[in-house]
Amino acid sequence: MSEPTVSRERVLAFRAATMSLDARRPRSDLVEVAGACGIQDTPPGNADVSLAARLDIDGPVVGDAVENKEAVLTWAMRGAPHLVPPADHAVFTLGVAPADGTRQQLWGQPEHALVEVEKAMMAAVGSSSPTKAEVSGAVTRQLPAELAPWCKGCDVHHPDENVFRAAPLLGRLVLTGTAPVRLARARTWVGAEAKGDVEALRRELLVRFLHCYGPTTSGHFAEWAGITKTDARQRWTAVADALVAVRVDGGDGGRGHKAFVLEADLAALEGSRGSGVRLLPAKDPFLQSRDRDLLFREAAHRKRAFPVIGGPGVVLREAVPVGTWRGAAKSKRYDVTVEPFGKLSKAVLAQVEAEAERLAHVRGHSSATVVSSVG
Numbered sequence: 001m002s003e004p005t006v007s008r009e010r011v012l013a014f015r016a017a018t019m020s021l022d023a024r025r026p027r028s029d030l031v032e033v034a035g036a037c038g039i040q041d042t043p044p045g046n047a048d049v050s051l052a053a054r055l056d057i058d059g060p061v062v063g064d065a066v067e068n069k070e071a072v073l074t075w076a077m078r079g080a081p082h083l084v085p086p087a088d089h090a091v092f093t094l095g096v097a098p099a100d101g102t103r104q105q106l107w108g109q110p111e112h113a114l115v116e117v118e119k120a121m122m123a124a125v126g127s128s129s130p131t132k133a134e135v136s137g138a139v140t141r142q143l144p145a146e147l148a149p150w151c152k153g154c155d156v157h158h159p160d161e162n163v164f165r166a167a168p169l170l171g172r173l174v175l176t177g178t179a180p181v182r183l184a185r186a187r188t189w190v191g192a193e194a195k196g197d198v199e200a201l202r203r204e205l206l207v208r209f210l211h212c213y214g215p216t217t218s219g220h221f222a223e224w225a226g227i228t229k230t231d232a233r234q235r236w237t238a239v240a241d242a243l244v245a246v247r248v249d250g251g252d253g254g255r256g257h258k259a260f261v262l263e264a265d266l267a268a269l270e271g272s273r274g275s276g277v278r279l280l281p282a283k284d285p286f287l288q289s290r291d292r293d294l295l296f297r298e299a300a301h302r303k304r305a306f307p308v309i310g311g312p313g314v315v316l317r318e319a320v321p322v323g324t325w326r327g328a329a330k331s332k333r334y335d336v337t338v339e340p341f342g343k344l345s346k347a348v349l350a351q352v353e354a355e356a357e358r359l360a361h362v363r364g365h366s367s368a369t370v371v372s373s374v375g
Contacts, residue, residue, distance in 0.1 A: 003258065005247045006269055008294055009320060011215060013272035014265070016319035018212050019286055020054040022275055027057050031085045034071055037212040038082035038092055040283045041073065044179035045363070047083045049281040049313075052362040059361055066176065069190055073175040078226035079165030080283070081178050089186070090171060090194035091208070095201035097169035102228045107162045113147050117159045118167040125173065125183050132181040136164065171195065203238050207262070210239070213289050214269070215246050215259030220290040248294065259291075274318030277351035279325055279336070279359055282311035296321055301341055315340070317348055327359065334360035334368045344372065 016022050020033045033039075033054050041047035041062065048060040055061075062083060065071040069086060076082040076092040084092045097114075104111045117139065124130065124138035140148045140158050148157045158164075167173055168183075171194030176182045186193045209221055222232035243260040246269070261269055280286055287305070289295060296302040304324055305314055312324040315338060323340035336356040338344075344352070353370045360368035 003245045003247045004266075004270065005249050005256065006215065007249050008297075009274065009318075010269060010272045011248055011294065013274035013319040014269045015213060015286060015289065016274060016316070017268070017272060018265075021278055021280075021286060021316065021319065024056045025054060027055055027061065030055060030061060030065060031071060031087075034083050035085040035088050035208075037208050037285050037288075038076055038084050039285060040288070041081045041083060041178050042283045046281045046283055048362045049279075049359060050284045052358050053278040053280055053284070053355075057362065058358065060364065063177075072190055073178065074168045074173075075165045075175065076169070077224060079162055081175055081181070086190055089174075089190070090196045091201050091204050093169045093171045093194045094196060094198050095205035096225055096227075097166070097198075098227045099231045099234070102231045106226075106228050107160060107166075109160050109163050110146065113160065113163045114166055114170070116143065116147055117163050118170050118172065120159075121164075121167050121183070122172055122185065125185055127185070127188055129176045129182045129184040129189070132183065135183055139164075199238070202235050206235050206239055207242075210243070210260070210262050211265060212285065214261035214265055215248055216261075216289070216291070217259055223290040224288060272319075274320060276316075276318070277348060277355055278316045279313055279352070279355045280316060281313045284314070286316070287314060298341070304339070312339075315352060317344075317351075322348070327363070329363070329365065332366045334363050334365040336360075336368055336370045338370060338372045340372060 019036055025033060030051065039047045039050050047062045051057060051061060066073050071083050072086050072089050073081055073083055074093055076084065076096055082092060098106050103114055120139040120142040121135055123142065124135045136158050143159060148159050150157050172186055173183055174186045174189050176184050176189060206221060209224060210216065218232045218236040219229055222229045242262055244263045244266055245258055245260055247256045248259050249256045292302050292306065296305055305311065312326045314321050315323040315325055322344065323338050325336055325338045328335045338352060349372060356368035356370050
């Protein structure tokens with residue numbers, strides 16, 4: 001039987017819906033929204049902007065959510081800080097951790113480096129909540145030279161950054177903030193370490209990825225999670241019976257490509273419709289799909305959205321990127337400059353202005369102005 005074909009627009013609309021970008025939800029749904037696939041907080045404050053695109057909020061909420069233990073911050077996928085539900089702490093740590101036997105290939109460090117670095121970090125953190133710099137310095141003094149190599153960029157010895165950021169994936173460490181980054185023992189901060197059946201947790205992480213980013217491939221999962229392709233393929237076999245193949249049209253010059261979606265999501269995928277306008281920050285979960293040619297048809301648009309340093313936000317209209325935006329603080333005002341990919345109607349610009357007002361409040365400003373410029 002031939003694979004069903006789905007359009008780019010339906011795929012993006014489906015992903016927007018699974019990530020709560022189709023309709024705003026109440027503030028009380030923060031934990032459920034964060035649990036879909038985590039909310040990245042890079043740079044600090046971006047998680048609030050991502051949540052403002054999903055929740056009916058008029059100010060920052062992440063700081064209070066973390067302080068009140070409503071949500072947990074941890075280095076998770078790709079070593080990036082993510083806001084996740086406390087109940088899902090194990091999914092986004094133990095479920096993400098690279099499999100034994102793949103770590104040296106992934107990081108270029110000895111296979112045992114992760115365990116040794118994490119052990120030293122636990123000792124350095126103790127019962128307090130020190131900064132990342134303080135922990136790194138203490139850990140360096142404890143480790144043998146092979147696990148704390150010389151760093152030309154920093155002009156000091158310290159643990160490999162990838163290994164250091166992977167330490168919370170063993171479930172015993174969390175972040176208490178990102179500006180500056182502070183670490184604490186999970187047992188001290190949230191009352192328990194992450195535990196569970198690791199294979200089941202890996203399956204759960206993959207299912208959430210498939211639900212948020214389907215149709216997709218195991219290669220895209222590897223890039224999103226920050227693991228090797230071999231590791232991703234091995235995990236993929238555990239859910240293969242729950243998947244169906246589809247052909248995604250319009251993602252690679254019109255030829256289409258084969259990808260997989262959860263069979264339980266196929267009907268929703270085929271019936272998806274985009275709605276509304278949203279201003280997404282750089283690093284928003286929606287922009288973390290690895291098939292960037294599907295997100296942005298034009299190479300020039302991809303280049304603009306994903307520069308090497310300092311990426312802009314993205315304007316969505318009916319789940320499709322229609323431009324980029326950047327914000328600048330001007331006293332109590334927040335200026336939003338939009339560079340559209342094409343002409344935006346007055347109705348769309350009015351929605352952009354409404355979104356910018358919400359964004360300004362989340363950033364701590366009283367009002368916003370919007371300027372549309374030629375990209």
